[in-house]
Amino acid sequence: MTDGMVVSVNVGAMRPNPAKKVGRTGIYKEPVDHPVDVRAPGPRRTGLHSGIVGDEIGDIEHHGGDDQAVYAYSREDYKWWEAELGRTLPDGMFGENLTTTGLDLTATLIGEVWRIGDTLELSPTFGRIPCATFQAKMGEPKWLKRFARANRTGTYLRVVTPGQVRTGDPVTVIHRPSRGITVTEAFAIYMFDPASLPRLLEAEGISEHLRAEVEDRVTRL
Template sequence: MSQIVSSTNVAVPRTDPGGADRISGIDKQPAPFIEVSAPGPDYGDGSGVADDTVGDDAHHGGAQKAVYAFSREELDFWEHDLHRGLPDGTFGENLTTTGIDLERLLVNQRIRVGTAELEVSVVRHPCRTFAAWLGERGWVRRFSDRGRCGTYLRVTVPGRITPGDELTLVDAPAHDIDILTAFRAAQGDKAAARRVVDAGCLPEMYHRRLVALLR
């Protein structure tokens, strides 16, 4: 099966569905293409997707969370589980993918897509805004228990990504830490955290959080 982008999605700014006094970018709608580039290093430095919106700039945006990808296969799982339609972009993703197991990608794996190059960076934590947007009881726990969080991506080479573009993996990292393991670590699994810390594969801020957990 081909590993492709099935949809490229950009935010329609709206009032935060969780009740915060800010605009939210959770409502992602399909666009003909997206242009990606590396934002500044920190939260609050904006999205890596041109014309996208980051509402919660205390926890989102910046180089490590430049682009968010989620798989169509997981949307299909939740459609069946929730008994409702979930169009591409519903989970706030900039890239909806098919044919690639995003959570089995290794942290720091490079991906060529369109004229851009991306790199697997950090996990997505479900939050109040996401839960309010879905409107499902206990959503944060349900999504976390599933463990299939998609992945945030850095932009290492700017470019254009269009639906139908193939995702090509290049230069696999020299460790075995995938996004599933990184998510378990971030959720407090100390055995997973030890593996991630020993691999030294996360950005410094995220690495320090796991070191503190292990103390």
């Protein structure tokens, strides 16, 4: 049974970045009307950066790599923000590669697996931590805090099985971990509830990088 659908595939070319010393950014993503290849990009700093072929990432120190190969955001969460902000938010506005509908991304489990189209399989890894570039693009007061507190972060995904994605592709959740944690709960703990960090270590699907960071933070509590 189909759980959702891709309503837009968005790809970004480099533009000047006034918010960071990096000097350029790929956050300005535009919908494309053709199939796009998706593959694991490899390590963040030395790999191919984005999992979406043709998509570009400027700040490779903080974005991209296998654990952030693809970024998804839902139309449902966009509608919530449109009501909050009183403005229209088109697909790709938040810099996501995939705009979805039908999937409740606030209930998405880290480590579950999405089948998209015929062969592509992606797995959620964590929510999006807002940065200065995002703040500059949105132009909203205290945007970083508002976005984080709302905890409608969308989700980063790693590539389980490479393939193609196009607008209109169905999305089916084909696996859910038995000891899972939602992206929403994990983000809230990571950002605002350090006493609950051990909960992240008990969950399936947490990336090695996140696990190592959380273990280090736990030892310093």
